[in-house]
Amino acid sequence: MTSTRTEGFDYVIVGAGSAGCVLADRLSRDNSVHVLLLEAGGPDTDEAIHAPAALGTLFGSDADWNYQTAEQTPAGRTFYWPRGRTLGGSSSTNVMIYTRGNPHDYDRWRDEHGAAGWGYDDVLPYFKKSESNRRLGDPYHGSDGPLRVEDRVYTHELSEAWLKAAVNWGPDYNDDFAGASALGAGPYQVTCHDGRRWSAADAYLRPALDRPNLTVRTGAMATGITLSGSRATGVTYLLDGAERMAHADLEVLVCGGSVNSPQLLLLSGMGDPGELRDLGIDVHVPLAGVGRNLQDQLMAPVVWETKNSSDIVRDLLTPDNLRRWRAGRGGPFASNYGEVGAFLSVTDDSQWPDIQLVGGATALILSGQKLPDRPVFTMNCVVLNPSARGTVRLASADPRTQPVIDPGYFDTSADLPLMAAGLRSVIDISHRPPFADCLARPYLPATAELDALDDAALDEHIRRWSATAYHPVGTCAMGAGEDSVVDPELRVHGVERLRVVDASVMPTIISGNTNAPTIMIAEKAATRIRARQS
Numbered sequence: 001m002t003s004t005r006t007e008g009f010d011y012v013i014v015g016a017g018s019a020g021c022v023l024a025d026r027l028s029r030d031n032s033v034h035v036l037l038l039e040a041g042g043p044d045t046d047e048a049i050h051a052p053a054a055l056g057t058l059f060g061s062d063a064d065w066n067y068q069t070a071e072q073t074p075a076g077r078t079f080y081w082p083r084g085r086t087l088g089g090s091s092s093t094n095v096m097i098y099t100r101g102n103p104h105d106y107d108r109w110r111d112e113h114g115a116a117g118w119g120y121d122d123v124l125p126y127f128k129k130s131e132s133n134r135r136l137g138d139p140y141h142g143s144d145g146p147l148r149v150e151d152r153v154y155t156h157e158l159s160e161a162w163l164k165a166a167v168n169w170g171p172d173y174n175d176d177f178a179g180a181s182a183l184g185a186g187p188y189q190v191t192c193h194d195g196r197r198w199s200a201a202d203a204y205l206r207p208a209l210d211r212p213n214l215t216v217r218t219g220a221m222a223t224g225i226t227l228s229g230s231r232a233t234g235v236t237y238l239l240d241g242a243e244r245m246a247h248a249d250l251e252v253l254v255c256g257g258s259v260n261s262p263q264l265l266l267l268s269g270m271g272d273p274g275e276l277r278d279l280g281i282d283v284h285v286p287l288a289g290v291g292r293n294l295q296d297q298l299m300a301p302v303v304w305e306t307k308n309s310s311d312i313v314r315d316l317l318t319p320d321n322l323r324r325w326r327a328g329r330g331g332p333f334a335s336n337y338g339e340v341g342a343f344l345s346v347t348d349d350s351q352w353p354d355i356q357l358v359g360g361a362t363a364l365i366l367s368g369q370k371l372p373d374r375p376v377f378t379m380n381c382v383v384l385n386p387s388a389r390g391t392v393r394l395a396s397a398d399p400r401t402q403p404v405i406d407p408g409y410f411d412t413s414a415d416l417p418l419m420a421a422g423l424r425s426v427i428d429i430s431h432r433p434p435f436a437d438c439l440a441r442p443y444l445p446a447t448a449e450l451d452a453l454d455d456a457a458l459d460e461h462i463r464r465w466s467a468t469a470y471h472p473v474g475t476c477a478m479g480a481g482e483d484s485v486v487d488p489e490l491r492v493h494g495v496e497r498l499r500v501v502d503a504s505v506m507p508t509i510i511s512g513n514t515n516a517p518t519i520m521i522a523e524k525a526a527t528r529i530r531a532r533q534s
Contacts, residue, residue: 005244009036009215012235012248013255014222014264016041017089018200018515019502020255022130022522025146025204027529028214035214036246037205038237040221040260041085049092050197051325052190053317053335058082058093067259067405074410075463081405082470083259087218088201090257091515094470095358096190096197096336098149100127100178100517101510102352113507114480116488126523127178127516130203133189140179146203147519148193152339153330155187156313156361158306158377158438159339163187165435166357169428171342182512183353185342191515195325195334200519220244223399225252225268225498227284232498238399250533251497255522258472258504262291262392263403265476265485265500270492279397285494289483290476294390295509296407297356297469299380300419300462302426303363303444306375308437312361313337315375337362338380343512346421353511355422356382376443379429381422382469384511387414392475407472410463419466420458427451471514476504490525501525 011027013020016039024037041063048054049063059082060066067081084090103120110119128142134150137143166185167173174184191198208214219239226234226245234247254261262271269276269284271291276283306312316332325333339360343353359379363371390408395401410416427450430436442450445461453461476485476492484507486492490499503518510517 005242006247007036007244008247008249009034010248010250011035011253012246013037013253014235015039015089015255015257015260015502016087016201016205016216017084017255017257017502018091018518019522020253021088021200021203021205022519023253023255023501023526024214024216025208026523026526028208028211030530030533031211031213033213033250033533037214037216038220038222038235038246039087039216039218041087042218044087044092044199044201049086049088049199051322051333052096052192052195052197053313053333053337055093055095055337063093065259067402070404070406072407072409075466079407079409079468081259081468081472083257087205088199090470091191091199092197092201094515095338096192097338097358097513098178098189098191098516099182099512101512102182104352105508105510109478109507113478113484114488115478115507118478118488123520123524126520126527130516130519130523136176136179140176146207147191147200148198148203149189150192151187152190152192152334152336153195154332154334155339156335158312158361159187161435161438162359162377162379162429163340165432166342166429168432171344174343177343177512178516181351182343183345183351185340187340188336188338188358190336192334192336194328195330221399222256222264223267225254225264227268227495230285230494231496248497251499251529254498254500255502257502258294258475259392259403259405261500261502261504262475263394263399265290265492266394267397267399270495275393279394281397285492287485287493289485291392292389292483293474293477293507294392294405294407294472295386295388295474296390296472297382297384297386297509298409298415298419298466299358299382299469300423300466301378301380301444302423302430302450303372303376303378303442304430305440305443306361306377306438307440312375312377314362314371335360344422344425346425347418354384354418355425356384356512357422357426358382372443377438379426381419381426383415383418383422385509387412409466416459416462417455419462420455423458423462471509473503473506473509473514476500477507478505479507489528499525499529
């Protein structure tokens with residue numbers, strides 16, 4: 001490794017994901033400050049990033065951190081965790097669904113976790129500020145923000161049949177899951193623009209790249225936060241095999257997400273003292289909550305072989321349809337696979353959902369399974385507010401070593417019955433027209449009679465076939481409690497001029513997809529940072 005080279009900036013942002021792109025844009029709008037944005041991955045130039053239906057090819061690619069969890073003993077296996085490793089982060093590799101959770105989620109942050117200023121009425125203006133919704137407007141949606149949100153320009157006929165069956169079964173039709181209530185069944189809006197993925201890099205970073213006061217470095221992996229006493233002064237990082245140092249005159253902003261942000265704090269001596277000493281890391285700030293409180297939503301599939309319909313989305317990804325998409329005419333390449341779904345309360349008559357359904361005409365995430373060689377439709381069931389809590393811990397003091405991710409799936413008894421109840425709802429909907437007329441037989445679970453599955457069989461199915469819903473949060477939790485890592489200003493406890501700004505600060509997971517809330521968090525943080533600067 002060559003000698004360290006140092007440069008000076010006002011702000012150093014670690015991670016060019018959903019939050020980092022927002023901060024890079026908002027802070028660099030002030031031309032009196034100089035901003036450095038570091039991203040471990042490469043540029044977002046792969047066409048598969050921008051063509052929604054090509055997202056499956058990104059798994060395990062150079063744009064993916066390609067994490068594996070520790071073995072989850074009740075399931076007898078590890079779980080694959082894709083996380084975006086490119087400009088835009090996971091907003092460049094996700095399923096593009098735009099939801100926000102429920103007002104109760106944010107009020108709970110405020111009322112139960114001491115996150116003053118983060119109730120629903122506090123955060124709604126920042127959701128609106130971020131959003132440019134093609135169809136929806138006040139009082140819940142914005143029309144001139146950077147993040148494009150639209151009705152998908154392509155929806156498969158099987159998805160439309162499922163939606164009609166779902167409404168026939170019971171829930172109200174809902175064409176705005178981010179509005180007054182998420183309850184109901186409907187089509188998902190997506191973070192796309194004219195059928196192309198619209199990531200945080202598209203929305204926030206790309207318009208800012210020509211600013212002379214913004215420097216963006218890809219292939220730059222942060223290795224530590226430098227401290228002078230209790231003050232963060234900069235970041236060390238690796239670039240082209242050489243160690244470099246970036247000095248931050250104003251603040252260091254960590255935006256690595258729920259895996260990389262706690263990893264960087266731990267590498268920098270901020271965490272549980274005993275665990276740090278065991279790895280030979282000097283303890284600078286004892287913060288037992290770093291890497292704790294990990295929460296993630298699991299999803300379990302039901303898959304059917306289909307009949308009397310056109311090919312599934314995968315089989316429609318032909319050269320002719322690619323040319324159609326490239327010409328801006330939509331088509332199957334504009335599908336995000338998770339085309340339709342529902343938010344349900346399966347345990348009581350609560351006004352808040354506890355289950356999310358998401359699916360479409362494809363083999364949408366079959367964990368450890370070779371993709372079916374026949375037309376299928378998948379509907380996934382997601383437990384929205386899991387009781388399981390896990391950890392992200394260092395495996396080594398070497399920053400290039402992946403941390404140990406243990407989400408604690410199935411460690412509590414509450415989540416399995418809830419998932420099973422959600423799957424029974426999925427099965428019930430499959431008997432309703434017109435969707436029932438499109439089905440040939442069950443593919444997974446592989447049984448002729450899905451209704452005959454008892455609780456034990458459903459539990460076994462969940463353990464074998466469930467997968468991450470890609471929504472890890474909570475590992476640098478915000479709040480006032482002794483296990484919190486950041487305060488409501490997102491400042492790391494015990495460290496001056498250091499903030500964490502990403503999904504890791506959520507004290508509890510929200511009841512839906514996490515990308516829009518992560519962008520909201522960064523919008524709110526940027527406003528507070530600029531206010532303090534002035």
